[in-house]
Amino acid sequence: MDQTPSWLVEELERRGVSRRDFLGFCGVMSTALALPTSAGAKIADAIERKEKPTLVWLEFQDCAGNTESFLRAGRPTVADIVLDTLSVDYHETIMAAAGHRAEEALAGVVADKPGGYIAVVEGSIPTGANGAYCTIGGRAAIDIAREVCGNALATIAIGTCAAFGGLPAAAPNPTGALSVADAVPGVKNLINLPACPANADNLVAVIVYYLTFNRLPPLDAYKRPLFAYGKTIHDNCERRAHYDAGQYVENWGDDGHRTGYCLYKMGCKGPVSYQNCPNVGWNEGTNWPIGCGHGCIGCAEPDFWDQMTPFYSHLAGVPGFGLHSKVDRVGIWATAGVAAAFAAHGLVQLGKRSFRERTYVKAAAPERPAAEEKGDQA
């Protein structure tokens, strides 16, 4: 272990961040990780003493939105410094080197520190046309991913594209895009941080957790850290009281919308989406989508482009009746159709019976037939 306990302290001093701010950050991190407040001191100790972890950041079929999220700081915070002072040895968007130099840096990390670096993957990995839809330095994305992620200590799939395929993998998935988990079978220590884009605070928290405890945070079935994806947005939403009270926005800009009522009827997917947006917020806690009066679109859920659309409807339509068909309208008509069909059946049955009874009277009643095959053919 690197015995330079002050790399972070020096860095903080150089940037004019006080120790009070640093300890405040550690407290916030322990809260974000759902740890007791006393964990703040342990976090501070760990961050100060640990060797800078090496990190490589791969971008494949993406919009660089997670990189933007990662770099989004408006003022220098401790989180930025933790991220900045990570030894980011490779990041196409922000690294100074280019071309062969850049690729050499990546190859050097893989060769020198096998099993000793963290790979962050942004974007989905195409498999169509033998991987030709996304190549870097002449190599297919899937080959790079398998080599880099396969030798990493841990892989963080950041953003919905890397975690679940995202937009490129939405139907009809023209490039055969895959998530990291699917593209690199058997990848070790995978952590998915979905969302479009992922919240940089959650990335920092994962790294802080790793630095503090030397292991990865507990994950859910989709390999998402439970501290950030353990609860639905709905359950932590600041508008939840309006949901339980029965107060909903009915139209954009109506009184309820201006009062801050629940966006449930406007198609908010908060009840079916897991993330800690209501607690952490975006842009340094300034606000978040529902706080701005727009429903959640469920961007952190698997297949969200296919599952969560239409974004402004509670439920998707009925297949064959159009994307915007209303389930309830189809349901009412189907039920009414069933009822009408049976009413017609009943009328026919009644008509036949009254006809038969008249015939019975005329023909002095034959014996009642015993059962099926012997039953009279009508």
Added chain:
Amino acid sequence: MKITPRPAPAEEICLAKVYVWELPVRLTHWLIATSIAVLAVTGFFIGNPSLVSPGQAGNQFVMGYTRLVHFYAAIVFTLSVLARITWMFVGNKYSAWDKFIPARRVRRKGLLPTFKFYSFLLRKPPGFVGHNPLAGLTYCFVFLLYLGTICTGLAMYSASAHVDSPLRFFSFLIPIFGGLQSARWIHHVIMWLLLGFAAHHVYSAVLMSTIEANATIESIFSGFKYVPREDLIFSGYRFVDRHTERGG
């Protein structure tokens, strides 16, 4: 229970009083029916809350109470369905599992004639005492719908269940249904399918009660049907007196 058979031919038909639906069958039937009614009304409101409650949010709990009623009705529904499925293996022969899945030949052979009766090709339905084979098969699909709606409901409940709640266990169902949003959709569509089934079910019961004049409607209250002796024999059952029917 007094029954009035339809105007019958001159010769007397020998009717046997048969104890068909035992108490657990009747009880679960009505618990399932009532809970589905409550679940459909509350569920429809949860999916499309059309009332707007005025005033401060803190003084209202409209959606909260609706969901509460929905969850309690769901507990009644789930336990009734499970009890009825259990009774398929411990109850009398009319409630047994093989009345739903046509595993035996006599049931499979009865499918077509029953269909012919419903489509007016036969005047009289084949004389099965309990469920006719087509109805039994329909209920088999209905039970699958029950299981589908129970599982999607548990999956959705698990998402918001308290951290310590044992119902959190059912979160494993969420990926099986392709996520919570599609679980929601399936749950909603099953409600409509069950309402469509209810329309069919009530009509068929009235129809059978009228055509067979065997007190089908009354039987789900009393348990007894009035069946011509030859139908009993046709169904492959040894005729037994009603006093010994329970054991037979």
